[in-house]
Amino acid sequence: MTKVAIITGISSGMGKASALYFKSKGFEVYGGARRVERLKDLNEQAIHTQALDVTDKISVRSLVDRVVSEQSRIDVLINNAGYGEYGPLEEVPIENAKKQFDVNLFGVGQITQYVLPIMRRQKSGRIINISSIGADVYSPLGGWYHATKASLNMWSDVLDSEVKRFGIRSVVVQPGITKSEWSKIAFENARKNLKENSPYEELINKVENLFNQIGSGATSEDLAKIFYQAATDKNPKRRYYNSVMDHGMVLIAKKMPNTYRKVLTRLIK
Template sequence: MKTVLVTGASSGMGYQIAQRLAQTGYQVFGAARHVERMEPLAAVGVIPLQLDVTKEESRTAVVHQLMERGQRIDAVVNAAGYGSFGAQETVSDAEAKRQFEVNVFGLMALNRLILPYMRTQHAGRIINISSIAGRFSSPLAGWYFASKHALETLSDSLRMEVRSFGIQVILIEPGVVKSRWEAIAMHHLDEAVAGTVYEDQAHAFQQNMDRTYASQHASEPAIIAQTVQKALESKHPRPRYVVGYLAKPIVWLTHWLPTWLQDWLIPQLM
């Protein structure tokens, strides 16, 4: 039985990932700030742990509990994260820093704690849940997109650093996936632009986002869970998995279109 730590397991993709892996025979430790939201997962064998990825003592405690109870760590799935939207002129320094603390610094700090155990085992997989946002940019979401660009770059670097130790680093890049993520991002957008010159732009942006996430084509979180399992079980996993509604078309467009055309097109899509 392989032991997997899944962060952000209290909702959305993290919840679905923890549930699916537990149901298919993994020993799963689900970690999140709100432990009570993981209670239903106990029915399928998920072991809940309290974790705030931004706090060093919390990260250390989780890894200690995991190794004490699981004896080893075969994989970590970093699904904890959130989207903080807003114009760069209006987003506070504190919120910008928190976006990076959760999506980048806390995530990578947890990986640092786990890496020595994986090196000792000469085996392990680190799966970072990124986003297609790590491939391009968008108005009114610069700090979120920047955090995903940072995660992508750090993951690429880490993959090359630890390959000789038998450790594989994998990025999952979801497109449009149904979850609480969009509502949280739009709440931050409302707060950031209220009473500013960006309100009208934000209103149009929000209408486009609501329409996209309400689409019948928007992917269910289960598709991400399936992809994570595939990445865990593949003999030769890909460095990146682009998955979910609009993911591949957007990545293709932003790779091939000139910048001036992207600047016009992306606000129409987001």
């Protein structure tokens, strides 16, 4: 029996790499993104694509209904769509913060609500929630982003406690900094969110320089393999990390918060 996966946010980065990797492993892959012009090459690889806005109920319902109509089952849902609404908390417009939650958390909840009845009927399924080490590790300017990812982790854990009895599991993947467009977009948003003559402009430069010094770690293809592991492990873990370093940073931030704060302060003085 061919397994079926839905992946959100497949126009680039981890989402695109995952769509290709799951297809190479024999899955029927469905997914979408707002930037439909970027989906053509995925169509050519026999991946089923369509326009998808995770904050639009009609758009989400259309994708799920199509999968059920054509495949009659959904084995894996990868909630990958997301972005970083960076900027100083004093200045990020609240409507932008709400949009961050709409995409990174409530959009996840919406598509999951549509998928769960199908998985319960099957008595099996895996929900993979793409969070970030930024759910535990933080930096200035990322307040709203970090809040969405911390919320996603808790939401996933609660969901897992509710649906495990039906043969469904909900797990979290926490990537670190990756070789993608994510940081570029996050700092573009940070500058857009600055007010005129903002006292935080220098801070944005310092934090962006810090990110550049840290450099990029995993490739999208590396993360696709972690997504696949999370989707196919017989006994799934609560959290998946790409590297020991990513996991270590989370442990330090959680177990030694004062030390983490001191190091962070020193790095951005």
